[in-house]
Structures are given as structure tokens and as C-alpha cells.
Amino acid sequence: MAPHAEIGNGSANGDGPAHTNGAASSNGVTSTPKGFVVDSPNVEYTENEIRSKYTYRTTDVTTTEDGKVIATPRETRYDFVVDRKVPKLGMMLVGWGGNNGSTLTAGIIANRRGLVWETRKGEQAANYYGSVIMGSTVKLGTDTKTGDDVNIPFHDILPMVHPNDLVIGGWDISKLDLAKSMDRAHVLEPTLKALVRKEMSAMVPLPSIYYPDFIAANQEDRADNLIPGDKASWEHVEKIRQDIRDFKAANNLDKVIVQWTANTERFAELIKGVNDTADNLLKAIKEGHPEVSPSTVFAVSCILEGVPFINGSPQNTFVDGAIELAEKHNAFIGGDDFKSGQTKMKSALVDFLINAGIKLTSIASYNHLGNNDGKNLSSQKQFRSKEISKSNVVDDMVKANSVLYAPDEKPDHCVVIKYMPAVGDDKRALDEYYAEIFLGGHQTISINNICEDSLLASPLIIDLVIIAEMMTRIKVKAISSDGTSTKGYQAFHSVLSILSYMLKAPLTPPGAPVINALAKQRSAMLNIFRACVGLEPESDMTLEHKIY
Numbered sequence: 001m002a003p004h005a006e007i008g009n010g011s012a013n014g015d016g017p018a019h020t021n022g023a024a025s026s027n028g029v030t031s032t033p034k035g036f037v038v039d040s041p042n043v044e045y046t047e048n049e050i051r052s053k054y055t056y057r058t059t060d061v062t063t064t065e066d067g068k069v070i071a072t073p074r075e076t077r078y079d080f081v082v083d084r085k086v087p088k089l090g091m092m093l094v095g096w097g098g099n100n101g102s103t104l105t106a107g108i109i110a111n112r113r114g115l116v117w118e119t120r121k122g123e124q125a126a127n128y129y130g131s132v133i134m135g136s137t138v139k140l141g142t143d144t145k146t147g148d149d150v151n152i153p154f155h156d157i158l159p160m161v162h163p164n165d166l167v168i169g170g171w172d173i174s175k176l177d178l179a180k181s182m183d184r185a186h187v188l189e190p191t192l193k194a195l196v197r198k199e200m201s202a203m204v205p206l207p208s209i210y211y212p213d214f215i216a217a218n219q220e221d222r223a224d225n226l227i228p229g230d231k232a233s234w235e236h237v238e239k240i241r242q243d244i245r246d247f248k249a250a251n252n253l254d255k256v257i258v259q260w261t262a263n264t265e266r267f268a269e270l271i272k273g274v275n276d277t278a279d280n281l282l283k284a285i286k287e288g289h290p291e292v293s294p295s296t297v298f299a300v301s302c303i304l305e306g307v308p309f310i311n312g313s314p315q316n317t318f319v320d321g322a323i324e325l326a327e328k329h330n331a332f333i334g335g336d337d338f339k340s341g342q343t344k345m346k347s348a349l350v351d352f353l354i355n356a357g358i359k360l361t362s363i364a365s366y367n368h369l370g371n372n373d374g375k376n377l378s379s380q381k382q383f384r385s386k387e388i389s390k391s392n393v394v395d396d397m398v399k400a401n402s403v404l405y406a407p408d409e410k411p412d413h414c415v416v417i418k419y420m421p422a423v424g425d426d427k428r429a430l431d432e433y434y435a436e437i438f439l440g441g442h443q444t445i446s447i448n449n450i451c452e453d454s455l456l457a458s459p460l461i462i463d464l465v466i467i468a469e470m471m472t473r474i475k476v477k478a479i480s481s482d483g484t485s486t487k488g489y490q491a492f493h494s495v496l497s498i499l500s501y502m503l504k505a506p507l508t509p510p511g512a513p514v515i516n517a518l519a520k521q522r523s524a525m526l527n528i529f530r531a532c533v534g535l536e537p538e539s540d541m542t543l544e545h546k547i548y
């Protein structure tokens with residue numbers, strides 16, 4: 001597989017792209033390096049870094065005692081530095097043998113080798129559709145000659161890892177190799193499976209920890225690949241950390257990122273003295289407290305190993321003690337619960353309705369699915385975790401509109417999930433959105449959304465891992481009005497809320513607001529990356545086309 005194009009060290013004088021992401025094209029030959037140079041006195045390119053001076057413009061709002069609302073523009077200076085060296089990156093999946101893990105692995109192999117396979121509808125080539133990083137574009141600016149928007153692949157905004165280069169490994173409580181896991185998942189075409197079977201049959205998940213009380217009892221029959229012990233222990237932490245070190249060494253990796261795509265667990269009870277602080281959590285693990293979940297043990301292991309950990313499921317992996325531990329160790333964590341189909345649509349549709357001044361009064365969200373995820377969710381405690389993550393996604397949009405909604409007023413919202421084995425991974429999402437419109441009218445929107453769940457979720461895992469890795473190469477320094485910096489360069493906060501676009505229940509730094517509106521999430525991520533190369537947020541004002 002061709003390596004990436006050497007990262008150029010272009011400069012403002014245009015001697016070539018400043019940073020390239022010459023992706024290894026499907027035939028393995030690195031394509032002509034793509035990329036752009038920012039020509040600005042606030043941006044400097046060196047061999048190893050992109051350095052930018054950025055002015056962050058916000059508006060402070062105050063209310064006087066007599067109720068006058070005052071808006072005051074505020075400018076904050078930040079210096080960003082981006083490490084341009086794209087690392088050799090390992091992605092370790094917890095639940096590697098599941099539908100998402102096996103589907104994702106096959107998809108990356110197919111893309112890396114540029115595979116084309118026969119389907120009933122003709123030839124199908126590998127692609128990364130559904131990945132916001134690999135499948136979407138962003139506006140860079142305006143062509144000075146034509147006045148047209150110039151759009152570039154999202155992946156090109158910063159020197160990111162290419163998914164074709166990911167080295168994949170992971171754990172599963174099931175011992176099936178990845179080829180057999182792929183068969184068990186019933187997601188991919190037999191013709192594609194045949195092309196990747198040999199490579200995938202050589203991939204075998206590492207044994208994992210299994211605490212039966214946290215997932216549905218119906219999962220027991222696949223639990224045949226276990227690290228001994230049915231509750232938290234320090235040996236489990238040490239084993240997981242050693243697994244990560246061994247994987248990194250065996251593959252000569254620069255970095256590893258761990259992503260939870262294992263079963264949804266029940267919520268862990270938040271207990272003072274057990275999981276409320278970092279020290280108590282570490283103590284609880286050492287004492288084998290039964291309320292510490294496998295996902296929290298994985299999170300703690302990764303934090304201590306300095307490896308970003310992302311939770312793709314809805315359970316409360318990041319108990320307060322885990323968040324505090326991540327902050328103490330300056331380790332990155334992110335979550336929760338991939339936002340793949342029904343909820344992604346909901347977060348876009350609710351944003352549109354409410355911002356159009358239409359008063360959404362009821363959301364009925366029903367779905368059924370027949371994969372193992374659905375089987376696990378057929379157990380009430382595990383469903384409850386998912387119900388919570390699927391229900392809270394409209395809160396920020398409702399709360400932001402005091403014209404339509406009184407304080408604490410919300411639309412009716414129900415979430416139903418049923419396990420129907422016959423439909424397999426092809427989840428059915430049936431939604432009804434009911435809203436009040438002008439003069440007592442109503443609008444009813446009914447949606448029948450058939451989501452191939454694992455084919456929608458797998459690209460999100462790529463986005464989560466690539467963006468989390470990118471964040472490990474970005475440092476920022478706040479500059480005071482007198483030009484000094486009290487803290488110097490530092491990483492973003494341990495809780496990577498920048499990942500929210502891919503997640504149903506975005507984890508944010510303690511006290512920070514949760515944003516679920518899909519468009520806001522995407523623009524936040526994009527504009528942070530634009531700031532890293534000294535570019536203003538894209539305002540879409542296009543004054544150049546309105547003022548002549």
C-alpha cells in the first residue's frame with residue numbers, strides 16, 4: 001500500500017501545497033498530492049508544523065438591572081500549532097468481531113486494495129461513503145476569477161491519517177476470526193466477502209473482559225474468548241494496557257486509538273466513594289467493585305496508557321471518576337453512541353423545523369432491527385441506555401427557541417426499539433414528527449427510513465478515530481491582550497466534544513453545554529480546523545455577491 005505523499009513544506013510563496021494528503025488511491029499508487037497553501041502573515045509553514053495566529057470573535061451578552069440586553073463583541077487571540085507528521089496509526093476495536101467491527105475491517109481492506117465486486121445491480125467499487133471526513137467537502141473560499149465557491153475534500157483541511165493506512169486490531173469476548181465474524185454479521189455481499197476472506201481469517205480478536213451483569217444475558221452464548229475474572233480488577237487494567245503496548249510494538253506503530261464498538265451496557269450506578277473521583281475509581285477497580293463496567297475498565301486502561309478512548313455505545317462509561325482521571329493524565333476521551341441513522345436524521349430535521357419557526361410538538365421514534373445489537377437491546381436495562389441517548393438529542397434546539405417553547409416545555413418524545421431477527425442489520429426506523437404551524441394548522445411528517453446499520457456506523461468509526469488522532473497533533477495557546485500567554489501551548493480539553501457530529505449523546509467538558517444540532521456540530525469541527533490554518537469561519541454571508 002503506497003504511503004502518503006511526502007508532506008510538502010510549501011510556503012506562502014506558493015512553492016507547492018503546504019500540506020498534502022496525497023491519498024493512496026485505490027490502486028495503491030499515491031495520487032498527485034492535493035492540498036492548499038494559506039497566504040497570510042498569520043500563518044507560517046515549517047517542515048514539521050503549521051503555525052497560525054488566530055483571532056476568535058464572539059459576542060458577550062449582559063442584561064442591565066432595568067432589563068436592557070447589551071451585546072458586546074469580544075476578540076480572543078489564540079496561537080495554534082499543528083504537527084504535520086502523519087503517524088502510523090493503530091485502531092483497536094473493543095467488540096472487533098461484531099457487525100460494526102467486521103464490516104469496518106472488510107471495508108478498509110476493500111478500499112486499500114481498490115476492490116470491485118459483482119452485485120445483483122452490477123459492479124460495485126469500494127468507497128468511504130458516509131464518512132464526513134472521506135466523503136464530504138468543505139468550502140475553502142471563493143475563486144477570484146469566477147466568483148464560484150472552491151470546495152475541497154474535508155480530509156484535506158489538515159494533514160490527517162488516511163483510513164487505508166489504519167492498522168486494525170482489537171478484542172472480543174467471541175473467539176471467531178474476522179472472516180467468520182463477517183459471515184455471522186450478514187452485512188456484506190458474498191462476492192466482497194470472498195475477496196477479503198483470506199486476509200480477515202488471519203485476524204483474531206484478543207480475549208476480553210466479560211462482566212455478565214452489564215450486558216444482556218442473551219449474549220452469554222458468544223462469550224468464549226475471555227480474560228479470567230467476572231468483575232473489575234487491576235489485572236484487567238494491566239492486561240489491556242499490555243495488549244495495547246504489544247499491538248503497538250508488533251506493528252511498529254507511532255500511535256494507537258481505542259474505540260468501543262462492543263455491546264451496549266446497562267448504566268453503571270453513580271456511587272460516591274466508588275466512581276465519583278479518579279482516586280476512588282482506581283481504588284474501586286483494585287477492590288473489584290461490581291459496579292465498575294468493562295467499558296470503564298477499558299477507558300481507565302487507555303487513559304493510563306495515554307491512548308485516546310472513544311465510546312461508540314450509549315452507556316455511561318465515563319463516570320465522573322473516569323473524566324477526572326482523563327483530565328489528570330491529559331488523555332483524550334470521547335463519546336457517546338454513534339449517531340448513524342434515525343437519530344442523525346432527527347437532529348437535522350428538528351434543527352430545520354424549530355429554526356423555521358415551526359413548533360414541533362411530538363416525535364414518535366420507533367425502530368426494529370434484527371442484528372445482535374438489537375438482540376442485546378431487547379433486554380430492558382440495555383435498552384434503557386439507548387433510550388436515554390436517543391431521547392436527549394433535541395434538548396438544545398428546543399431550549400434555544402423561547403418564542404415557540406415556554407421554559408421546560410418540550411415536544412412529546414417516545415423511543416421504541418424492538419428486536420425482529422428477520423430484518424437483520426437492515427434496521428427499520430419509522431418516525432412521525434407532528435408540529436403546529438400558522439393559525440392552528442398542523443404539519444405531520446412521517447418517515448420510513450431503512451438503515452443498513454453497520455454500513456452507516458462503520459464510516460463514523462473512521463471519522464472518530466481520524467479526528468481524535470488529529471486532535472493529538474494540535475496545540476493551542478491563549479494570548480492575553482498584552483501579548484503574553486499564561487499557560488503556553490496546551491492540548492484541547494481531555495473530553496473531545498469536537499467529535500459530537502458522530503455521536504448521539506456528545507460528551508462535553510464538565511459544565512460545557514451539549515450541542516446536538518447537526519449543522520452546528522459540523523461547522524464547529526470544520527471551523528476549528530480552519531482556525532488551525534489561520535482561516536476565518538465560513539459565514540456563508542457571501543457579501544461579495546450581495547454588495548456591488
Ligand SMILES: NC(=O)c1ccc[n+]([C@@H]2O[C@H](COP(=O)([O-])OP(=O)(O)OC[C@H]3O[C@@H](n4cnc5c(N)ncnc54)[C@H](O)[C@@H]3O)[C@@H](O)[C@H]2O)c1
Pocket residue numbers: 094095096097098099100101171172173174208209210211215222261262263264265294312313314337338339340341371372373376452453454456457
Ligand atoms: N448503526 C449501528 O450499528 C450503531 C449505531 C449506534 C451505536 N451502535 C452501538 O455500537 C455497538 C456495536 O454495534 P454492533 O451492531 O457492531 O453490535 P454487535 O453486537 O454486532 O457487536 C458487538 C460485539 O461486542 C462484543 N462484546 C461484547 N462485550 C464485549 C466486551 N466486554 N469486550 C469485547 N467485546 C465485547 C460482542 O461479542 C460483539 O461481537 C453497540 O453497542 C451498538 O448499540 C451501533
Ligand SMILES: O=P([O-])([O-])O[C@@H]1[C@@H](O)[C@H](O)[C@@H](O)[C@H](O)[C@@H]1O
Pocket residue numbers: 338339340341342343344367369373374377386390417427429451453504
Ligand atoms: O439510527 P440511530 O438512531 O443512530 O441509532 C440506532 C438505533 O436506531 C438502533 O435501534 C440501535 O440498535 C443502534 O445501535 C443505533 O443506536
